[in-house]
Amino acid sequence: MNIGSHLVQRALRLPPPRTRDLTVTRDLRVPMRDGAVLLADHWRPADTPGLPTVLVRVPYGRAGLLGNSMARPLAERGFQVLIQSTRGTFGSDGPFDPLRREREDGLDTLDWVIAQPWFGESMILFGPSYLGFVQWAVADSLPPQVKAMIPVVTESALTLEFLRPDGFSLETPFGWGVQVAGQERPFAMPRQLLGAKRVQRALHTLPLNKADHAAVGRRYDYLQDILVHDAGSPFWQALDHRDRVADTRVPVSSVGGWYDIFLPGQLRDFRVLQDAGRPARLTVGPWTHTSPGSGALAVTEALGFGLDLAEGREPAGRAPVRLYVMGADTWRDFPSWPPPDHTPRRLHLQPHAALDWRPPADSEPDGYRYDPGDPTPAVGGVRLALGVKGGAVDQAPLESRADVLTYTTAVLDEDVEIVGEVSAEVWFRSSLPYADVFVRLCDVDGKGRSVNVCDGLTGLTGADEVTCAQVKLWPTAYRFRRGHRIRVQVSSGAFPRYNRNPGTGEPRATATALRAADQLVFHDPGRPSAVVLPVRALSPGSAPG
Secondary structure (H helix, E strand, O other), X not given: OOHHHHHHHHXXXXXXXXXXXXXXXXXXXXXXXXXXXXXXXXXXXXXXXXXXXXXXXXXXXXXXXXXXXXXXXXXXXXXXXXXXXXXXXOOOOOXXXXXXXXXXXXXXXHHHHHHOOOOOOOEEEEEEOHHHHHHHHHHHHOOXXXXXXXXXXXXXXXXXXXXXXXXXXXXXXXXXXXXXXXXXXXXXXXXXXXXXXXXXXXXXXXXXXXXXXXXXXXXXXXXXXXXXXXXXXXXXXXXXXXXHHHHXXXXXXXXXXXXXXXXXXXXXXXXXXXHOOOOEEEEEEEEEOOOHHHHHHHHHHHHHHHHHXXXXXXXXXXXXXXXXXXXXXXXXXXXXXXXXXXXXXXXXXXXXXXXXXXXXXXXXXXXXXXXXXXXXXXXXXXXXXXXXXXXXXXXXXXXXXXXXXXXEOOOOOOOEEEEEOOEEEEEEEEOOOEEXXXXXXXXXXXXXXXXXXXXXXXXXXXXXXXEEEEEEOOOEEEEEOOOOEEEEEEEOOOEOOEOOOOOOOOXXXXXXXXXXXXXXXXXXXXXXXXXXXXXXXXXXXXXXX
């Protein structure tokens, strides 16, 4: 057995294999309606025909780790697996136009699979990220042979959250574009690892529409497109499948992570299914986009939830929503998302860097200077870039900067648990009309170490007038322990996760000038800045007032 597969299966704690004798047929030719041919590999047990099929459609190649970590464990335990390279990648006819052809090609592939002599009677759709997005692209038009979907760390409108006009996420779509631009070159992975620092340097390029040349030595259309077209542009309509979610008829098991780049959209999709009365369940763990834990859980979901449905059985019962509560370090079940019995509570910024459930008294605002020439850096959190650590990390390097304000509670005399949507209302003024407000929620332990829980950013126009910035933070499930303190950071950036605000109002693709700004954060009775937390009462009368 391949050593990579052996390690993966040990980590997953999978049931014992039914067989280890697999047959892999490479480069099957799958015709599309326009005459293009997409290539696929078929994994199946050598001596057991007609098993349920797992369909995986992927732009990153079919060999290596994907086969050993995904196809092999499933094919050894009750499935046959078809891994197909999407249009324009790894031998499939092209070109590769990211995200745009997945509906038509996906529907054609489903029809082809069902017509094959080796196909049994059922199929499930499976995979993370892009591999999950392609499931949503066809979700409202599935043939009856498809019995379940398992989308992992993904959502139905991939990329669009990054392209908000009030908060452009630069690092992730840029880094992904660089990755796929060079993924079929010889020694692609070593090249990417060695070039990671060059890509990070390219994000500082002005104007940004020259950054693709700095990173890959040429123009790359996807990188230009994300700079020019905001999320609401008709340009992206072909890859927005949000309207298909409510019409999904098969059971869906979604797996996500609290520090995943696609979490808000994934929770939105689940809530649509929930509100439409569709059979769906959700699991969210303490993971980033690339954490092994989400992939491990997804494979176990395929072998339980997916295989049960494919073989005509009801899956084992469990609550619709299962969440890992960080800080408490435990899984907890809920009937819905957002969970009931979690009351929004305002935790107010106070003078002297304090944070309290009580409204603030009269006080002068706090100030800091934001310089896009030395932008406030992103430290941990929701990150996806080679060589960059995401998730919960020590915030000391960030909180020592003069352009980051912090507000901290007194030591907690009882646990405070939050589960759900988190937001902030920050009364703010800048010396310039254009500014960003970044808010981060942190947990400070008994030794004074601050780690990030969740965060978010919004951009303002008219920021030179006092305004209330409405900031939507990443959802979370977290318990702040007795003896800890809750902290809120306020700043004007998290670069390069978010593009730096140049302060000029110029288009992000062509901006070249950088203007420093003096920022003010208000906390007084008429301008009560606060973070709004979904607090669970742990005992009668224990919720903060």
